[in-house]
Amino acid sequence: KTIYLKDYQVPDYLIDTTDLNVDIHDGYTLVSCMLALRRNPAAKQAATELTLQGADLELVSLSLDGRLLEEGDYTFGEESLTIFNTPETFTLITITKIKPESNTSLEGLYRSRTMYCTQCEAEGFRKITYYLDRPDVMSEFTTKVIADKKYPVLLSNGNLIEQGDAGEERHYAIWHDPFKKPAYLFALVAGDLAHIEDSFSTSSGRAVTLRIFVEPKDLDKCDHAMASLKHAMRWDEEVYGREYDLDIFMIVAVDDFNMGAMENKGLNIFNTSCVLAKPETTTDVGFQRVEGVVAHEYFHNWSGNRVTCRDWFQLSLKEGFTVYRDSEFSADMGSRTVKRVEDVTLLRTLQFAEDAGPMAHPIRPESYIEISNFYTMTVYEKGAEVIRMLANLLGKENFRKGTDLYFDRHDGQAVTTEDFVTALADASGRDLSQFKRWYSQAGTPRLDVTDYYDEDAQTYSLTIKQSCPPTPECQNKLPFHIPIAMGLLGSAGDLPLYLQGSQPDFETSDNTHRVLELTDAEQTFVFERVQEKPVPSLLRGFSAPVKLNYAYSTRDLILLMSRDSDGFSRWEASQQLGLQAISAAMAAYQQERSLDGFSLSAQLVDAYRRVLQDASLDQAMVAYMLTLPSEAYISELADVIDVEAIHYSRQAVRKALANALADDFTRIYQSYDHRQPYAATADAIATRSLKNVALAYLMLIHDEGSIRACEQQYRHGNNMTDVMAALTQLVNSEAPLAQEYSLAALADFFGRWQHESLVVNQWLSVQAGCQLPDTLSRVRALLQHSAYDGKNPNKIRSLIGAFCNGNAINFHSGNGEGYAFLADQIIQLNRQNPQIASRLLTPLTKWKKYDHVRQQLMKAQLERIRAEPELSKDVFEVVSKSLA
Numbered sequence: 099k100t101i102y103l104k105d106y107q108v109p110d111y112l113i114d115t116t117d118l119n120v121d122i123h124d125g126y127t128l129v130s131c132m133l134a135l136r137r138n139p140a141a142k143q144a145a146t147e148l149t150l151q152g153a154d155l156e157l158v159s160l161s162l163d164g165r166l167l168e169e170g171d172y173t174f175g176e177e178s179l180t181i182f183n184t185p186e187t188f189t190l191i192t193i194t195k196i197k198p199e200s201n202t203s204l205e206g207l208y209r210s211r212t213m214y215c216t217q218c219e220a221e222g223f224r225k226i227t228y229y230l231d232r233p234d235v236m237s238e239f240t241t242k243v244i245a246d247k248k249y250p251v252l253l254s255n256g257n258l259i260e261q262g263d264a265g266e267e268r269h270y271a272i273w274h275d276p277f278k279k280p281a282y283l284f285a286l287v288a289g290d291l292a293h294i295e296d297s298f299s300t301s302s303g304r305a306v307t308l309r310i311f312v313e314p315k316d317l318d319k320c321d322h323a324m325a326s327l328k329h330a331m332r333w334d335e336e337v338y339g340r341e342y343d344l345d346i347f348m349i350v351a352v353d354d355f356n357m358g359a360m361e362n363k364g365l366n367i368f369n370t371s372c373v374l375a376k377p378e379t380t381t382d383v384g385f386q387r388v389e390g391v392v393a394h395e396y397f398h399n400w401s402g403n404r405v406t407c408r409d410w411f412q413l414s415l416k417e418g419f420t421v422y423r424d425s426e427f428s429a430d431m432g433s434r435t436v437k438r439v440e441d442v443t444l445l446r447t448l449q450f451a452e453d454a455g456p457m458a459h460p461i462r463p464e465s466y467i468e469i470s471n472f473y474t475m476t477v478y479e480k481g482a483e484v485i486r487m488l489a490n491l492l493g494k495e496n497f498r499k500g501t502d503l504y505f506d507r508h509d510g511q512a513v514t515t516e517d518f519v520t521a522l523a524d525a526s527g528r529d530l531s532q533f534k535r536w537y538s539q540a541g542t543p544r545l546d547v548t549d550y551y552d553e554d555a556q557t558y559s560l561t562i563k564q565s566c567p568p569t570p571e572c573q574n575k576l577p578f579h580i581p582i583a584m585g586l587l588g589s590a591g592d593l594p595l596y597l598q599g600s601q602p603d604f605e606t607s608d609n610t611h612r613v614l615e616l617t618d619a620e621q622t623f624v625f626e627r628v629q630e631k632p633v634p635s636l637l638r639g640f641s642a643p644v645k646l647n648y649a650y651s652t653r654d655l656i657l658l659m660s661r662d663s664d665g666f667s668r669w670e671a672s673q674q675l676g677l678q679a680i681s682a683a684m685a686a687y688q689q690e691r692s693l694d695g696f697s698l699s700a701q702l703v704d705a706y707r708r709v710l711q712d713a714s715l716d717q718a719m720v721a722y723m724l725t726l727p728s729e730a731y732i733s734e735l736a737d738v739i740d741v742e743a744i745h746y747s748r749q750a751v752r753k754a755l756a757n758a759l760a761d762d763f764t765r766i767y768q769s770y771d772h773r774q775p776y777a778a779t780a781d782a783i784a785t786r787s788l789k790n791v792a793l794a795y796l797m798l799i800h801d802e803g804s805i806r807a808c809e810q811q812y813r814h815g816n817n818m819t820d821v822m823a824a825l826t827q828l829v830n831s832e833a834p835l836a837q838e839y840s841l842a843a844l845a846d847f848f849g850r851w852q853h854e855s856l857v858v859n860q861w862l863s864v865q866a867g868c869q870l871p872d873t874l875s876r877v878r879a880l881l882q883h884s885a886y887d888g889k890n891p892n893k894i895r896s897l898i899g900a901f902c903n904g905n906a907i908n909f910h911s912g913n914g915e916g917y918a919f920l921a922d923q924i925i926q927l928n929r930q931n932p933q934i935a936s937r938l939l940t941p942l943t944k945w946k947k948y949d950h951v952r953q954q955l956m957k958a959q960l961e962r963i964r965a966e967p968e969l970s971k972d973v974f975e976v977v978s979k980s981l982a
């Protein structure tokens with residue numbers, strides 16, 4: 099059944115208070131729930147019945163104002179319970195029995211290893227008790243948790259108000275959350291947990307206790323998350339004026355978790371992969387992810403909890419905004435340009451691909467079958483880009499005025515994306531009506547740019563045309579309001595900009611940079627007093643989530659790469675250069691089916707060499723500039739994905755660069771001191787990443803020296819980043835010596851880390867990602883390995899996900915065995931964990947982008963899945979939309 103935004107109606111009833119009693123026993127849990135209900139004065143008609151949502155519940159009893167209800171007083175629907183003859187206000191008490199131990203969906207209350215925990219967003223609360231499980235019903239919760247004393251820690255939202263003995267080796271705790279909240283923000287935890295504690299004093303002087311709860315064995319991996327949390331709390335005060343509002347803030351780390359983390363009021367629940375970190379077990383990327391996710395969930399306290407969503411179509415209201423907030427936070431904690439490059443890379447591979455596929459949807463979708471399928475790159479990442487555009491259009495000061503007004507005006511409410519934009523428009527006085535189309539039209543806009551330099555008139559004109567391919571919800575798009583940050587490069591650097599018919603841009607102190615606002619299908623911008631034909635630097639900082647098309651020559655790109663004042667643009671030029679080289683190789687491969695005579699132009703090699711030798715550049719940027727566009731990005735850009743051509747051509751360009759720049763790579767590698775103690779600072783991460791990029795190139799040369807150095811790095815690396823970088827290179831090298839080392843290293847690694855679940859995940863991923871032949875048999879064997887657990891989402895992602903998403907050459911093997919393998923896994927997971935099953939489907943949904951033979955093979959597997967009995971809503975929606 100499809101749910102439509104246009105059908106939204108306010109709830110018939112409101113729930114003023116919710117009193118829960120959760121009584122946990124081995125094998126079952128009794129939930130009694132007392133609701134104070136009241137007819138919604140805003141409803142069109144006075145309701146005389148009440149429909150509550152509920153799923154997988156056993157109803158024990160139901161009473162209304164103290165009267166036990168009987169058959170005839172109520173009826174069950176599919177996932178619902180309707181009570182007849184309901185008065186204006188009443189108290190409803192339901193008692194239900196649930197089975198957390200056998201809940202494998204990881205939604206609602208479930209057991210993970212030794213603890214009980216919850217995940218309620220989006221619609222998991224209905225698996226705990228019958229409820230108005232929708233975000234616009236906000237209630238004041240009091241929660242009593244009762245359990246055996248072997249679970250000493252009993253937690254829920256808000257403040258602890260009472261705890262004590264419950265007899266028979268049992269005890270209880272009562273938590274009260276003074277802030278009204280929707281049920282999706284409810285949380286409960288019971289377990290034998292250890293914690294670290296710290297405190298934070300808010301800007302107005304409130305003392306807040308901070309606690310991070312983990313299994314005792316993980317207590318040594320909490321410090322980074324705690325430091326990140328304190329940074330985030332301070333940052334939100336300084337940048338958004340937002341203070342924390344309870345006396346305690348808690349994080350609990352859980353090993354079985356469908357997503358990254360969850361912002362439950364005062365009690366965030368995290369996937370262990372997003373909290374735990376220490377140098378010996380966690381890579382730099384892991385450290386950065388912990389910092390980003392801790393901040394993200396913390397920021398939700400305002401963007402999500404204090405002001406929440408009216409309905410699930412508004413998901414980007416909290417997610418897009420919060421991703422934007424965490425991304426700016428990370429930029430402030432580390433390097434701004436590096437963070438931008440990372441975000442854009444993610445967006446342009448995964449989100450652009452989503453926008454071009456059968457599941458494309460606007461950041462505010464119009465309809466869905468299963469809302470879990472809409473926790474997407476589009477709602478999150480593109481949603482964040484939309485907020486970023488707003489922030490840039492308004493400027494720092496007005497954007498802050500706008501967010502202040504938004505939080506002030508809507509505190510305690512459940513609102514829409516429309517309300518958000520209105521607050522920004524009201525505070526800034528800007529007309530954002532056309533801008534709102536970003537919320538309702540899907541697809542990636544394309545900009546086609548042509549230019550003309552008039553030497554006599556000394557004018558330079560840029561003509562920009564916008565278009566957007568059709569997507570399932572809309573065939574013909576209206577023009578978007580697109581901010582295009584730009585500058586013009588002359589032979590001696592940035593030129594001053596005199597845009598015809600406008601004032602200089604006062605946002606920036608210089609006049610060499612400005613933001614053009616494209617609002618028509620086609621527009622021409624004329625610059626005056628231009629004394630030479632410039633090279634345009636367009637879409638600086640990736641100022642809009644679009645595809646830009648301008649016929650840059652190799653020379654233009656080299657100029658931009660070495661001279662643009664915008665760091666992002668310099669990186670982007672390096673990527674365009676890489677793409678040009680790979681395209682040339684692909685053309686050769688497609689003609690000859692071989693790349694034997696392939697070589698790079700001296701001009702290109704020189705340009706890359708200058709980057710490697712430029713001491714003024716951030717090392718992390720050098721590393722990224724030397725990293726060629728990924729196969730995923732090249733695939734996204736292709737009309738038809740030629741799996742082999744992309745893989746072998748990219749590889750050929752990498753080998754050519756390795757050989758041409760071997761001296762520089764050796765210099766960089768050897769100047770690195772592997773004995774220096776680990777630090778997760780931006781600088782240290784940057785140096786490490788450039789050094790490991792150099793290692794990866796050197797390993798393509800197959801010389802004994804590099805292979806031995808790599809093995810040494812594996813063996814003696816004092817941090818997981820270096821160990822994994824070396825292991826990855828050994829595993830992926832065709833050189834016989836490296837293969838020999840890699841077998842020994844993999845065995846050694848497992849022996850050393852088998853008791854660290856998150857490290858074992860990396861061990862699975864590195865093998866599943868191996869680009870050499872026969873990887874699928876290895877993956878199949880690992881499914882049977884004692885370290886694998888087919889119920890744990892992190893294990894599934896590390897093995898099956900890494901193979902199907904990060905290993906195109908093997909997954910898309912021409913005989914279709916990769917597709918059949920994935921379909922087998924999805925069919926098995928469909929009942930066990932529908933959310934994970936549905937997410938794993940993504941690579942198959944892109945079938946239309948492949949050659950005819952692969953299309954048929956992929957489609958056949960989708961059809962096989964569709965034919966399964968008892969398909970979950972999650973899987974059904976994705977499969978049926980993919981085949982439509």
Ligand code: ARG
Binds near residue numbers: 359361395417470473
């Ligand atoms: N709100 C959480 C976050 O982004 C994600 C929860 C996702 N839950 C789900 N069922 N898809 O921080």
Ligand code: ZN
Binds near residue numbers: 398417
């Ligand atoms: Zn979020």
